[in-house]
Amino acid sequence: MPFKDILLHLESYPDRVSDRAIDGATALAAALGKNVTAVSPRVDIPLKTNRLADFALRLGDLARAEEARGAGQADAALDRFEVQAKLLGVYGGRLQPKLEVFEAGDHLAMLARTRDLCVVPASPQNGVYQGVAEAVLFGSGRPVVIAPENAALEPRLDTILVAWDGGAPAAAAVGAAMPLLCEAKTVKILVVMNEKEGVDAHLADDLLRHLGLYGVAAEVQPFDAAGATIGSVFSHVTERVRPDLMVMGAFGHSRARQFVLGGATRAVLESPPTPVLLAR
Numbered sequence: 655m656p657f658k659d660i661l662l663h664l665e666s667y668p669d670r671v672s673d674r675a676i677d678g679a680t681a682l683a684a685a686l687g688k689n690v691t692a693v694s695p696r697v698d699i700p701l702k703t704n705r706l707a708d709f710a711l712r713l714g715d716l717a718r719a720e721e722a723r724g725a726g727q728a729d730a731a732l733d734r735f736e737v738q739a740k741l742l743g744v745y746g747g748r749l750q751p752k753l754e755v756f757e758a759g760d761h762l763a764m765l766a767r768t769r770d771l772c773v774v775p776a777s778p779q780n781g782v783y784q785g786v787a788e789a790v791l792f793g794s795g796r797p798v799v800i801a802p803e804n805a806a807l808e809p810r811l812d813t814i815l816v817a818w819d820g821g822a823p824a825a826a827a828v829g830a831a832m833p834l835l836c837e838a839k840t841v842k843i844l845v846v847m848n849e850k851e852g853v854d855a856h857l858a859d860d861l862l863r864h865l866g867l868y869g870v871a872a873e874v875q876p877f878d879a880a881g882a883t884i885g886s887v888f889s890h891v892t893e894r895v896r897p898d899l900m901v902m903g904a905f906g907h908s909r910a911r912q913f914v915l916g917g918a919t920r921a922v923l924e925s926p927p928t929p930v931l932l933a934r
Contacts, residue, residue, distance in 0.1 A: 656833030657687035657770040659746075661785055664735060665761055665774070666693040667720075667755065670796075671777045673734055679803030680738040680773040682929055685809045686771070686799065689746035692735040693765060695753045697724035758782075759789025762768040766794035771830070773799045776926050784923050787932075791904050797830040797902075797933035800926045805924075809929070813840040815875070815897035817888070817918070819857050820849055823903025827933040828861070831901040834931075835865065841872040842895055845889055874881035885921030892927040904932040 660683050665671045683690045699717040732748045741746035753761055766772040771792065790798050792839045811834055818824050827837070835841055843858045855876045865872045875895065879887050892900065904919045921931045 656737070657715070658689055658799065659769045660687040660744075661762070661766050661769040661772040662689045662690055662735065662775075663772060663783070663790075664728075664731040665777060665783050665786070666694045666731055668736045668782075669777075669927045670727035671729050671775050671783075671869060672803065675777055675803045675805075676731060676734045676745055677738055677807055678800040679810075680735055680744075680810050681742065681807050682801045683773045684739070684742040684744045685811055686773070690721060690739055690744045690773075691749065691769075692732055693749040693751070693762060694731045694735075695751050695758050695761070696727040696728050697721055698752045698754050700754065700795065706780060732863060750898065759786045760793065762786055763790045763793035766790050766796045766798075769796060771797045771799055771931070773801055774840040775801045775805075776803055776923075778907065787923055787933040791934060792916040792930055797827070797931055799899075800922060800930045800932065802929065803876075803927055809898060811844070811898050812838060813895065813897045813899075814838045815842050815844055815892065815895055815900045815928075816840065816861075816872070817844045817846070817902035818861055818868050819846070819853060820857050820904070821903055821905070823905050823934040825903070827901050827903045827931060828865075830933040831899075831931050834899065835870050836868055836870075838870075839852055841870055842875040842897070843872050844875045844891055846884065847878050848881075849884055850889070852854065866902040883919045883921070885925065888918070888921060889927045890923075897928055900928050900930045902930065904934040 662683050699721055728750055772790050777783050787798055844889055845857050847853050858874050862872055
């Protein structure tokens, strides 16, 4: 358990993250560290309308009903987490701030700044988690772990796959994951050729040297993209290697307060093939 302070985000609105995703993400967080705090916001729906419209359309009643539904879903998610976390001996508390829908990402990023990392369950039926994960990645300075909805309920971190392109985000991810790499039984370095310029099979040579100084005997796993998308490359390689965790750098920049993500980052956020640790 290399990390001592982990934050777990549980989506509650408009739809709650599934029990299966909560159980898998909690188990993954427990494998990563000793103290896990869950946060599931209660939605706040402020009314910005006139009194006549509110009276005619009963917007106030609708807003309050939605707030109550969101609060109930947040309570249920946190209750589920608390039971699982206490069984695993990692319960570190629960947070339920009242926030407007579009405030959740920024608030979670603020909370994550004083944690070792933040775990975000992927929930295909509710794409809100992607925006939250992006906000934490680019606003907290801390790594984010994306947990697939079908994450293992008894996870191990024996085999780790590092996606290496020689860039600064990839270096940040390796640094963030070093405690995990030092404890892993198998570490493979994925170098994807013919996907970016300047990438060849020797790109990871100095990374191997660096990891070796920490006692990590990694091996390079070269792969020729041959025109395939980076998302399909990740899916193919993880299917073959079966890693317990993938480590990679996150690339993106802000344009008019909206993040423009790199292809690899977007691919793993939309459809993580395995638990993925992202950093930048």
